[in-house]
Amino acid sequence: xxxxxxxxxxxxxxxxxxxxxxxxxxxxxxxxxxxxxxxxxxxxxxxxxxxxxxxxxxxxxxxxxxxxxxxxxxxxxxxxxxxxxxxxxxxxxxxxxxxxxxxxxxxxxxxxxxxxxxxxxxxxxxx
Numbered sequence: 001x002x003x004x005x006x007x008x009x010x011x012x013x014x015x016x017x018x019x020x021x022x023x024x025x026x027x028x029x030x031x032x033x034x035x036x037x038x039x040x041x042x043x044x045x046x047x048x049x050x051x052x053x054x055x056x057x058x059x060x061x062x063x064x065x066x067x068x069x070x071x072x073x074x075x076x077x078x079x080x081x082x083x084x085x086x087x088x089x090x091x092x093x094x095x096x097x098x099x100x101x102x103x104x105x106x107x108x109x110x111x112x113x114x115x116x117x118x119x120x121x122x123x124x125x126x127x
Contacts, residue, residue, distance in 0.1 A: 006069050008064075008070060009063075009076060011073075012072075012073050013061070015080055016053060016056065016060075016079070019080060020049060020053050023083075023087055024046065026091075048101060049087075052083065052101070055108050055112075056076075056104070056111070059112045060076055062112070062118070063115040066115055066119050067115065067118030068114075072111065075111055079104050079108065082103035083100060084100070085100035086098060086100025086104065
């Protein structure tokens, strides 16, 4: 079954890479439109997106490897939706509340904690 295999987190990782490429393209287009003045909002969003992505991908695979592939995939879907909400709010509002970023970071933290628990559980089984 697709949801219980590692193909589910792998497909979420591919979607996250695609999302990173889309946000990178939108930042470049925004900065090209404002060549005289750099858009600090767009640059800040790009830095946050890169940082969030760099923390998310290893956590996704550690969680999928040591605890549950389906749980990792579901968390990845939540992270993708939260990242989309954050990007949309950043484009539409001058001072967004950044709820999407907070949800994405909470998902990443929960993946790291779940992955650490899975490693610890595996250590206890093999000890």
